[in-house]
Amino acid sequence: MFDRLKGIIKKEFYHIFRDQRTLLILFGIPIVQIVLFGFAISNEIKNVKIAVLDQSKDEHSSQIIDKVLSTSYFDLDSYVNSLEDINDAFQKGRIKAALVFPPNFSETLRKENKADVQIISDATDPNTGTQIGNYLQMQVQQYLMEHEITATSTLPPALINTEVEMRYNPELKSVYMFVPGLITIILMLVCTMMTSIAITREKETGTMEVLLASPMHASIILLGKVIPYLLLSFVNASFIIALGKFIFEVPVMGSYVLLIGEIILYCLVVLALGIFVSTVAETQQLALMISLFALFLPTMLLSGFIFPIENMPLPLQVVSKIVPATYFNIIIKSIMLKGATLNFILKETLILIGFFFFLMGVSIKRFKIRLE
Incomplete structure (x- = not known):
């Protein structure tokens, strides 16, 4: 009885290894699934295309832009000249976020000890849009911590208020x-x-x-x-x-x-x-x-x-x-x-x-x- 069972098992193995489609199901599909799930499933943010509208073009705005682009999180798509250019870039799908600096950014930061930066994030994918906004905010705040900008020695460190706009899905509905x-x-x-x-x-x-x-x-x-x-x-x-x-x-x-x-x-x-x-x-x-x-x-x-x-x-x-x-x-x-x-x-x-x-x-x- 054991010899018969052994013969059937041996015969089945021969059939399996001779049939390419069976081998594909047994080994090919699991390998492909592991590769796809292992590499494709990632919640990390990297190489995100952004546009920059720098209406100030001064010391601190330039340094913040360099700080943001020095990471692996963001790549510069283009410097734009207006909010309309940002809208076009969003609609064409070229960018996922935009960084907007108002005029006289550095001067305002020195005189008033605070300034505003606008972050616009594409929230058609709400989770990714939120992460991108948070990462950009983090880069701006890290710049402040590294430089400790103040108007005078008696004032606390300067504050940059980062206003985040979630474009196309403001309520972040999945x-x-x-x-x-x-x-x-x-x-x-x-x-x-x-x-x-x-x-x-x-x-x-x-x-x-x-x-x-x-x-x-x-x-x-x-x-x-x-x-x-x-x-x-x-x-x-x-x-x-x-x-x-x-x-x-x-x-x-x-x-x-x-x-x-x-x-x-x-x-x-x-x-x-x-x-x-x-x-x-x-x-x-x-x-x-x-x-x-x-x-x-x-x-x-x-x-x-x-x-x-x-x-x-x-x-x-x-x-x-x-x-x-x-x-x-x-x-x-x-x-x-x-x-x-x-x-x-x-x-x-x-x-x-x-x-x-x-x-x-x-x-x-x-x-x-x-x-x-």
Whole structure:
């Protein structure tokens, strides 16, 4: 009996090590998850892009700016000339915070023993926005402690009042982050998974071969598969936006027409991704595994939905650039929370259009190969 059990165990090990997909599930996915969770999940603040409006350009304002930029927490995006320039930088997604010095900053500090500095933080992600504001305040106060500025020897050390403005989410509501992010995640999961499974089901049952042998062009077959899921996904996204607006009071500051157009574009991209998965996977089970583990996890962790991309190691930042959700996450937050127009999100929109044509082109080519 023991010899029979030993033989079965040995035979099963042979099967496991000969099947690459089984090895991928056993060893590949856990390794990828550890790497993603270990490096992507970080609440630290580093390499945050900021803008500086220095209306004083004097000794202390320059030294405070140097103090802030000398750390690994902040990188300078640009010196700006007005609050309008700061608004543009926020809407284009170039910066996460801004530091504003009033005119005659050093003179006011010496004469009155106090002065004001304004900190503007992007609170579309409330936790990150709060941390950035706190870090900037800490840098300013550390500068004061190091220099002990006073108007006269009889006065206590000078005081710099740091006024923090939480832009776009003054009440720091977490739903402002989660509602747009959930639209990104749900559309990626539902569209990609359902499309890939639907097409691989046709391949498993043999009906796809019948379609491919018909006079219809491969692009017509693919469009016929995509359109129903496109309509259902759009309804799904509209339902989430309505729930967010009327139940959780998440605003839509920008144009509804632009928002609808961008949602449709993103749906097309992730549906095209689902079609591409179906050309790679031969079975519904494999299509489901690829959709869940190869697409859902990177979308959740690397798109900037939960964890800031600038906090990640450089290799993961590079990977995030090929995740379509990264760009849609910027787009939907900019429209809903910042009231951005197409001019501010044009780059991300063009990238998504490029993703769509690339994925559809590759998928159509692969279907043509099957047909031949």
